[in-house]
Amino acid sequence: MTLACLGTGKMGTALLQGITARQLCPASSIFVSDAIPAAVAAAAASVPGIHAAASNLEAARAAGVVLLCVKPAGIVPLIETLQALPESRLLISIAAGVTLAAMEKAAGHHRVIRVMPNTPALIGMGAAAYACGSAATAEDAATVERILGAVGTVTRVAEPLLDAVTGVSGSGPAYVYTFIEALADGGVAEGLPKDQALRLAAQTVAGAAALVLQTGQHPAVLRDQVTSPGGTTIAALATLEAKGFRSACIEAVRTAARRARELG
Ligand SMILES: NC(=O)c1ccc[n+]([C@@H]2O[C@H](COP(=O)([O-])OP(=O)(O)OC[C@H]3O[C@@H](n4cnc5c(N)ncnc54)[C@H](OP(=O)(O)O)[C@@H]3O)[C@@H](O)[C@H]2O)c1
Structure with missing residues (x-):
């Protein structure tokens, strides 16, 4: 070639x-x-x-x-x-x-x-x-x-x-950076030094993504594996649901795709 x-x-x-x-x-x-x-x-x-x-x-x-x-x-x-x-x-x-x-x-x-x-x-x-x-x-x-x-x-x-691809993976890194920053900020609010919080947050995103890709398991299955009854994770997940995290992600992708269609 x-x-x-x-x-x-x-x-x-x-x-x-x-x-x-x-x-x-x-x-x-x-x-x-x-x-x-x-x-x-x-x-x-x-x-x-x-x-x-x-x-x-x-x-x-x-x-x-x-x-x-x-x-x-x-x-x-x-x-x-x-x-x-x-x-x-x-x-x-x-x-x-x-x-x-x-x-x-x-x-x-x-x-x-x-x-x-x-x-x-x-x-x-x-x-x-x-x-x-x-x-x-x-x-x-x-x-x-x-x-x-x-x-x-x-x-x-x-x-x-x-256009859907633009919404998911083209613009996606920016959503993930926002999530990493917010995750770290939560740690800082709970007393972690900023650099440690950022490293923990970024590695958590990288590790979780690698698990999805390497095991081929559905994210919901992997999530259930770390969500014990009455534990910390289900309490956090309930907060994410109450604050509309999942629907905010879906709408973000759809808004980006709409914008890509407008630009095209
Ligand atoms: N970076 C991303 O995140 C990303 C993601 C997906 C898709 N893309 C696409 O990738 C393309 C390139 O992005 P990039 O981030 O690599 O841009 P970039 O760093 O600005 O590189 C583009 C280069 O091409 C030069 N150029 C402009 N017109 C030219 C021409 N007619 N002939 C030869 N060279 C010319 C530019 O010079 P001047 O500065 O003088 O214009 C610049 O040096 C874009 O179309 C973008 O949509 C980028």
């Missing part, structure tokens, strides 16, 4: 680090470009061996698969410039909100795939979903799965469900 990455900011660089660490393709087969020369230099320093191209077109010309890692507003104009390339490329956009229809209109003869990643991809713990454009092949889908699989988990959905 030869790969171009147009836009070497946080997400673009994280993807390249995952791709080279997993040896999906050698660094020498990767071509990068960015509007900011310093961003290209930083990417080249953190992923040794990749080629810094002088322009987006030069990078895309050298590759069969093109990652579009610029901000959403820049995606369609960027794709339009790629029409100058005569042979069909696979264009993979990670931009929030830019629809397959908008991309296909700009892409001409190129194939497009739309991805919703999340920031834990920066440390190889991402949760991503993707939807394929009408011209994308099964091989294209396999390619995107290999690329995203290098920085976390990946699942395919129908495009309308990408």
Whole structure:
């Protein structure tokens, strides 16, 4: 596979680090470009061996698969410039909100795939979903799965469900940070030093999530295992129910999904 990455900011660089660490393709087969020369230099320093191209077109010309890692507003104009390339490329956009229809209109003869990643991809713990454009092949889908699989988990959905994905995993890290902070604040209110409370809270979230993923057990089953009759946990859970914790989470996801639909 030869790969171009147009836009070497946080997400673009994280993807390249995952791709080279997993040896999906050698660094020498990767071509990068960015509007900011310093961003290209930083990417080249953190992923040794990749080629810094002088322009987006030069990078895309050298590759069969093109990652579009610029901000959403820049995606369609960027794709339009790629029409100058005569042979069909696979264009993979990670931009929030830019629809397959908008991309296909700009892409001409190129194939497009739309991805919703999340920031834990920066440390190889991402949760991503993707939807394929009408011209994308099964091989294209396999390619995107290999690329995203290098920085976390990946699942395919129908495009309308990408808004739900945005609500759950795209925006989800921010809800979890809020929960971690609130959990720690509770500990501080009960006398724990702030740094200890934060470490305990963050590790509790990481450990509980790992248990769900590794055991495959339903969260309700795991919750029942730590909820003894008349104990501390059921008292806390009753408070969460009374304060509307669960419905607040559900509504938060639905509000984010609605907002994603508006932006799209
Ligand atoms: N970070 C996240 O949490 C996250 C999560 C999900 C999806 N995404 C998506 O990932 C994409 C990139 O996000 P990011 O956080 O990596 O952004 P970022 O750090 O700002 O990186 C984007 C880079 O692309 C450059 N750029 C802009 N227009 C360009 C063009 N036409 N050609 C080449 N380079 C160009 C930017 O330069 P300028 O600064 O000059 O514009 C910047 O250096 C966005 O579309 C975002 O929606 C990000």
